[in-house]
Amino acid sequence: MKNIQYLFVGIIFGLALTKGEAISWYRIQEMFRFESFHMFGIFMTAIPTGALGLFLIRNWNLKTMEGTAIDVPVKKYHHGVIIGSLIFGFGWALTGACPGPLYAQIGSGSLVTIITLLSAIAGTWTYGRFQSYLPD
Amino acid sequence: MNILYSPWPWYITGPVIGITVPLLLLIGNKQLGISSTLRQICDACLPGTLPLFNYDWKKDSWNLFFAGGVLIGGLIGGVLLANPEQVAISQNTAAYLDSAGVHDRSGLLPAGLFSWSSLATTKGFLMMIVGGFFVGFGTRYAGGCTSGHGIMGLSALQWPSLVATTCFFLGGIIFSHLVLPFILAL
Numbered sequence: 344m345k346n347i348q349y350l351f352v353g354i355i356f357g358l359a360l361t362k363g364e365a366i367s368w369y370r371i372q373e374m375f376r377f378e379s380f381h382m383f384g385i386f387m388t389a390i391p392t393g394a395l396g397l398f399l400i401r402n403w404n405l406k407t408m409e410g411t412a413i414d415v416p417v418k419k420y421h422h423g424v425i426i427g428s429l430i431f432g433f434g435w436a437l438t439g440a441c442p443g444p445l446y447a448q449i450g451s452g453s454l455v456t457i458i459t460l461l462s463a464i465a466g467t468w469t470y471g472r473f474q475s476y477l478p479d
Numbered sequence: 480m481n482i483l484y485s486p487w488p489w490y491i492t493g494p495v496i497g498i499t500v501p502l503l504l505l506i507g508n509k510q511l512g513i514s515s516t517l518r519q520i521c522d523a524c525l526p527g528t529l530p531l532f533n534y535d536w537k538k539d540s541w542n543l544f545f546a547g548g549v550l551i552g553g554l555i556g557g558v559l560l561a562n563p564e565q566v567a568i569s570q571n572t573a574a575y576l577d578s579a580g581v582h583d584r585s586g587l588l589p590a591g592l593f594s595w596s597s598l599a600t601t602k603g604f605l606m607m608i609v610g611g612f613f614v615g616f617g618t619r620y621a622g623g624c625t626s627g628h629g630i631m632g633l634s635a636l637q638w639p640s641l642v643a644t645t646c647f648f649l650g651g652i653i654f655s656h657l658v659l660p661f662i663l664a665l
Contacts, residue, residue: 346544348506353548354555356499361556361587363492364566368588373572375648375655384489385496386629392497393511393634400501413504418622418632420639427620428628428643432650434613436659437606439588441625442618443513443549445611450550451557451587455595459611466615467517471531477620 357447366447368439375436421479427470434463486562500634509541512627514618516546531619557587579663602665621646 374382448456522532597603618624632640
């Protein structure tokens with residue numbers, strides 16, 4: 344039952360990504376070339392909306408629907424945050440997609456993106472395989 | 480044009496994306512993030528000895544349902560309510576893409592570059608296979624993607640996520656200015 348709720352929130356998220364054209368390769372090129380405000384406007388309104396929601400949850404001490412506590416684990420810094428993020432940035436410029444948009448692109452009818460997704464899964468596996476050899 | 484088919488402006492898109500952060504927390508204390516599904520698929524399909532994939536992926540299966548929803552959202556937004564017009568990118572970007580040979584601009588991504596037949600070309604291989612590999616490798620190394628670091632992490636005011644998001648953009652800007660023009664010219 345819970346999973347249906349996550350599915351539903353995913354639909355909202357995917358619909359917004361798609362209708363907002365955040366899954367469009369053209370929009371990503373435009374963003375990296377600083378030739379339109381569109382994508383920056385999305386980030387600059389999405390983040391404060393999320394932050395406000397989180398602030399209200401903490402301020403009113405809200406619980407989950409099951410009554411359990413809500414806590415956001417702290418993200419730890421390691422050098423991979425810089426190295427990995429730069430590599431992801433290269434991939435974002437090439438594919439025009441982050442992991443979320445990969446799923447949405449497939450749904451929107453670009454079936455060849457299944458190959459891009461499989462390659463992303465292979466990339467994640469390769470990271471897991473060589474993790475211990477890479478600088479942390 | 481019917482409003483249902485029109486693309487959404489940024490000031491609608493952004494808040495709708497942002498609201499998923501408190502929604503997921505309220506439903507079951509889940510942090511928005513997508514790249515972790517790639518890890519879960521690795522673990523589910525290749526249960527092995529690698530420490531990164533040696534965990535109970537079923538515990539985090541909510542994420543796969545969420546990703547399934549994103550795919551359905553793409554279907555609704557990109558097929559049922561598809562915008563019949565071209566993506567209204569700026570004049571400058573349109574001129575650049577024309578000069579780079581990307582003339583067919585119907586749909587959300589150029590069919591000439593992202594197609595089954597172009598997979599076997601150097602250009603298509605670099606853009607889909609290598610590009611996808613970078614996305615999966617980089618996000619796991621960084622511990623998150625645009626949703627997990629960029630939206631969730633920044634909403635929670637976590638400084639490593641600010642470093643990550645800055646580097647996502649830095650990598651993308653460097654690559655699209657210095658490398659992509661050569662790949663498009665192939």
